[in-house]
Amino acid sequence: MGIKDHKLLVVDDDLEMCGLLSDVLKGEDFSVLAIHNSFEASKILKKEEFDVVITDLKMKGLKGLDLLEEAKQVAPLTPVIIITAFGTIESAIKAMKMGAYDYITKPFQMDELIITVKKALENRLLKKEVMRLKKEVESRYHFHHLIGKSPSMQKIYDLIERISDTSSNVLITGESGTGKELVAKAIHYNGIRKEGRFIAVNCAAIPETLLESELFGYKKGAFTDAKADKRGLVFEANEGTLFMDEVTEMPPTLQAKLLRVIEEKEVRPLGDTHSYPIDVRIISTSNRDIKSMIQEGRFREDLYYRLNVIDVQLPPLRERKEDLPLLIQHFVNKFSNTFKKTISEVSEESIKLLINYSWPGNVREVENVIQRAITLCQHERILPEDLPQLIVREEKGDLLEKAFDMKYTVDQLEKEYIKKVLVEVGGNKSKAAEVLGLDRKTLYRKLQGD
Ligand SMILES: Nc1ncnc2c1ncn2[C@@H]1O[C@H](COP(=O)(O)OP(=O)(O)OP(=O)(O)O)[C@@H](O)[C@H]1O
Numbered sequence: 001m002g003i004k005d006h007k008l009l010v011v012d013d014d015l016e017m018c019g020l021l022s023d024v025l026k027g028e029d030f031s032v033l034a035i036h037n038s039f040e041a042s043k044i045l046k047k048e049e050f051d052v053v054i055t056d057l058k059m060k061g062l063k064g065l066d067l068l069e070e071a072k073q074v075a076p077l078t079p080v081i082i083i084t085a086f087g088t089i090e091s092a093i094k095a096m097k098m099g100a101y102d103y104i105t106k107p108f109q110m111d112e113l114i115i116t117v118k119k120a121l122e123n124r125l126l127k128k129e130v131m132r133l134k135k136e137v138e139s140r141y142h143f144h145h146l147i148g149k150s151p152s153m154q155k156i157y158d159l160i161e162r163i164s165d166t167s168s169n170v171l172i173t174g175e176s177g178t179g180k181e182l183v184a185k186a187i188h189y190n191g192i193r194k195e196g197r198f199i200a201v202n203c204a205a206i207p208e209t210l211l212e213s214e215l216f217g218y219k220k221g222a223f224t225d226a227k228a229d230k231r232g233l234v235f236e237a238n239e240g241t242l243f244m245d246e247v248t249e250m251p252p253t254l255q256a257k258l259l260r261v262i263e264e265k266e267v268r269p270l271g272d273t274h275s276y277p278i279d280v281r282i283i284s285t286s287n288r289d290i291k292s293m294i295q296e297g298r299f300r301e302d303l304y305y306r307l308n309v310i311d312v313q314l315p316p317l318r319e320r321k322e323d324l325p326l327l328i329q330h331f332v333n334k335f336s337n338t339f340k341k342t343i344s345e346v347s348e349e350s351i352k353l354l355i356n357y358s359w360p361g362n363v364r365e366v367e368n369v370i371q372r373a374i375t376l377c378q379h380e381r382i383l384p385e386d387l388p389q390l391i392v393r394e395e396k397g398d399l400l401e402k403a404f405d406m407k408y409t410v411d412q413l414e415k416e417y418i419k420k421v422l423v424e425v426g427g428n429k430s431k432a433a434e435v436l437g438l439d440r441k442t443l444y445r446k447l448q449g450d
């Protein structure tokens, strides 16, 4: 960006001064708009964006501070430089507090002004860059409906972006509840096929005989109950995505038929003598160890290679615990809204318990635990008592070892120990005080110091 692209607004009701400032700055090759009527300047500020605003403080009409206030509202990133006469330094300080970038006192050297303007420009550029980067980072806290900021989720987001606009088949593997279906939808709805349909079929839920006709359709009279022609799901997904959930549960005969559909790009409904061309992308999932299923002859290797052109492996939640706080907050907001409650927080102690837990059911389990907690919770914050026993109990690791690992201070260790005892006695403070060898008052004091 050349310096000429930098637009400056100069406001001073003193015509002579206004002209002088404008000339000097133009001499530095800035593009300058000099206005001596502050009301007019205010109007222009609302319409045009400037890189720096330079305004006198004491003016007829709208004062410099008012103009500053307006500028902060309409263009918060635009630095405002205040020019003040010697003796009004207090107003200048007020201006700084209100967010002015800098001030210069009259009389001043023009060089001083130019340096201040250049610094202000740099400052604006930096602020803009920070905003841009912040936005970039923030947007990566989620992708489509997926939430997570861990490096492994970042990789998943990148991969989804790269493959969305292709039509290659995708196999998504991962433990139950890791978000396989969400990822499949993100791929579909972000890519060229989003205008087509996303047809989901759960291969484990539908009996073998039904699955065949559901998938490939049938001709009227193909079997006793076939009263009319039926288009199969593969057809419905034409030009879109066929989502085959738990594809490894498919019986061998259907595996062979699906393989033919993929290889020949056409489908023949049951009882039909014709085949019909189709164009579908298949996204399938499995939470099984496919390699050993292939070895045991339960899943066709050739089909596996056709389905697994791109493989997406979703890591279990216990391997990306840094995503937990975001997920927890997301579900707290979601269920608080659904159940019309005003719970917006999870107590620190509960967060610790939740982070310590191993989450065998992955994100789905987080969703369920938070839903339950919001339902039970009678306070503003989710407390350990709102969490399932399983989670509270799993925390029973060796406190001393943990303290050592986490480099606790004696105070922290004391707090942890008190909390542990409290949980142990079901929150009964008198009992806790007895176990701890403290009187109740001391216990209360220590708890309040929290
Ligand atoms: N990264 C995530 N961000 C937000 N919600 C998620 C995420 N991952 C999963 N979920 C939510 O968790 C639940 C389970 O996700 P999903 O159904 O996609 O899992 P799955 O891997 O298909 O599980 P299964 O193998 O049991 O079918 C859904 O309600 C989903 O919205």
Ligand SMILES: [Mg+2]
Pocket: 180, 181, 245
């Ligand atoms: Mg699923």
